[in-house]
Amino acid sequence: MISITSHFCYKSFEHFDPYPVTTMEYRLPTALSPIHYDLTLFTDLSQHKFRGAVEIDLKVNADTSEIVLNASELELSEVSVTIVGGEDEAFVPISQAIDAINQRAIFVFPKPFAAGSSLKLFIAFVGPLSGNLIGYYEGTWEHDGQKKFYTVTQFEPTAARRAFPCWDEPLLKATFAMSMISASKQQPYGKEDDIHGFLKDASSGDWKITRFDTSPLMSTYIVAYANGQFEFLEGSFTSPLSGKKRPIRVYGTPSSVHQGQYCLEVSEKVLPVYEEVFGIEYPLSKLDTLVIHDMDAYAMENWGLITGRAAAYLLDPKANNVRQKQEIVLMQFHEIAHMWFGNITTMEWWTYLYLNEGFATLMGELIIPDRMFPEWKLDSAFISAHIEHAMKQDNKLSSHPVEVDCPDANKINQIFDGLSYSKAASVLRMLANHVGVEDFLKGVSMYLQAHLYGNSVTGDLWRGVEEATGFNASEFMDAYISKGGFPVITVTESEETIHVTQARFLQKGTVEEADTVWHVPLNLLTVDSQGKASIDKIVLKSRTESYSVNLQQPFKLNAGTFGFYRVLYTPERFRQIAIDAARPNSVFNAGDRLGLVQDAFAACQCTINEAKQRTGSFDGVQRHTRILYLVLYFNALQSLSTAWWENDKVMHLLNEFRRFLFKPIASELGYEYSADENPDISLLRTCAISNLVSARDEELSNVLHCQIQLYTRFKHFHETRDSSLIPEELQGLIYTAAVRSGGEDAYLAIQQIIKDPRTPTEQLAAMQVLLEAMCTAEQTNLILSTIDFMGTQRDQDYTHFVVGLMKNQNAKRLYVEHFKKTYNEIHEKLKDGFSIGQIVESTFIPLTSEKDYKDTKAFFEDGKDTSKYALSVPRVLEFIQEKIAFIENSTDDLLNWLENWKERQ
Structure with a gap:
């Protein structure tokens, strides 16, 4: 890693040689905490740099003569402190230094500030508008053959410090007031207003200032601002809780903003739903979404200003692309869920990232859109996407727990992965199913309301669910959150009894037992002599157990595939369940069939059983034309x-088999799409044609066709x-x-x-x-x-x-x-x-x-x-x-x- 080039504009500057990261706490000292930031930012696009000034109200928690905060790649100057309620004297540091590795600025003052007092810290700063997609960075777009520039922020997880000096940790919430000076805002800004000297080295032109209302308490990583020639589409929503009407806007560059209409429409519809589900009103006066061309992440939940990639958010108004509409809905609903999960109630530290991302994935990509678009059958899609994705990461010794220790900044970016998102969402879905979704949501609402504008850890969530349901969520969920890996349940049979044993599932060729014993919701589906199905919500809490089952009738563990575990039957039982699942009016639903196929393919890829004992799950696939089954087979073949x-x-x-599966579908459905056709038909057509392209063979006339x-x-x-x-x-x-x-x-x-x-x-x-x-x-x-x-x-x-x-x-x-x-x-x-x-x-x-x-x-x-x-x-x-x-x-x-x-x- 290149050393950070920040320095202070002081003659007495001295470089700080930090302790090694491995022996030094990453968290900032707790002697001071921020209360309010008053930030003024001047952006000069023509010179590709910015400058600013920030006044920070501080609370002194313990006697200290040092102020330590985060700063990275900034030139800092004019540092001073005044004591609120004291004399007007401004104290300047007697020494200052940069800890380049840990991205900190350290100021030492001539005498200690007393615990209980309040301070105002002033710092001026200058920074580069880099193109590296983090901090306050520069992006480009083209208009009439000319390159245009804009600026935007990406602060999560630890890049606010690249834009202004701050206490850049999620626990250290404060309010923010901000003024932006640029060439494209509302109120004139001239020399008489230029108290910080921003115009001294500025390029020529007219400068204007925009002042923003003070924010609620918030963490630095969800602060956001942007500057450029943006245009917008506007709508609104009315709060079902208060009756207040709030504007909603989608911003973009002039050439593409019209393609944000679908995003605007679904945003208007979903905000009232979130308010009703959580019983908490959206707290800001507006919600904007800025669609940009340069962004490392696909989208970011900045409070009041969601940012997202153009390729992921824009849709031609004349198009009826079901897949693309689904992607926009799931992405935007995910980000809007963060307005509650993460923005109002924020994890105490990045160790608990899943409290943000797992919940936003579950709420924004399943529970809420499933209520609004039931025809999309998102529960089945969740199984084939999130559960499978998470298990493929979690079936290795190199996996990490959902609740993962993050001692330094290098590790934080790395845990934005399938475990913090998909596994967390999957095990939360498992808990919701076990206690009942509505009761689960009541518990979630209690959790949020208990920590409004505050921070939380895992135990806070479990307390909310336990208060609403009376169920010991902490005990049930502990191993899924605090340990890596997940269980496989092996099922054997004898004399009307099934014997189940749990161990850790590994894809490395063996199934190895671990010290962990999971609480496994077996969800045992059985059928009585009259053919009536029932589900017994048994929780396996030991390594092995036995249960009485009528083996002459169909049965299956993990009914609906709500549990985060694999199931391994004997080859004979697996084949029988597969046959029963393929029958018309089967007691096994879509989730059962998807889970069965996923478990079969996972078993194929290790030495649990020979592949030939499991690949029978392909047989009869042509009897199922539902898109999710075929997508699942496509993924398995891939x-x-x-x-x-x-x-x-x-x-x-493999390609010959793929052509056999998908040629009849493509021949039947053709290549034309209709705005009023069933969404499944559209997706199925695309899936079939995609497979024929992937499996092409020029000698076969159908593929050549x-x-x-x-x-x-x-x-x-x-x-x-x-x-x-x-x-x-x-x-x-x-x-x-x-x-x-x-x-x-x-x-x-x-x-x-x-x-x-x-x-x-x-x-x-x-x-x-x-x-x-x-x-x-x-x-x-x-x-x-x-x-x-x-x-x-x-x-x-x-x-x-x-x-x-x-x-x-x-x-x-x-x-x-x-x-x-x-x-x-x-x-x-x-x-x-x-x-x-x-x-x-x-x-x-x-x-x-x-x-x-x-x-x-x-x-x-x-x-x-x-x-x-x-x-x-x-x-x-x-x-x-x-x-x-x-x-x-x-x-x-x-x-x-x-x-x-x-x-x-």
């Missing part, structure tokens, strides 16, 4: 492809720029088919659209699907061209390139070598954001051989600074080891099944 991607025979047979259908549409678009033959749902697939079928000419045409988009829709598409299409090129020269091209694009898109290239069999090893050769450059550019760990994982996880394992291990042990992605390296190595074992143990079984599947149809 997971097989990630292991055997260098085995031509396996890949040929799919390729020609898509490529013909691209040719018409390229020649005429008429996009009427390109449904938004098929944009990415059409561009991919063009690159694969049209060769270098089509590749260069797509690259030109990215460089020079002619319409807002093209510009939006260039953010993601066009880039990903470039990554599917199969010729070596085009792959190398893509690798060169990705270095010229926005930093936020780098991950898209890497993920795309590592899905391309011909590109995988080429990019791995590129990453190794240019590691220092990539690391320096991206190390401070959220994406560096994902890039490392996306690059190396696809590797499959013993040599790959040894080379990768040696690469990261060779003097690399891995502190910014320390959690990713062991995960990568474990993934590679899993694939090695999977290939060694299961290749023959997989080939046998694939060669003979036709006989079972």
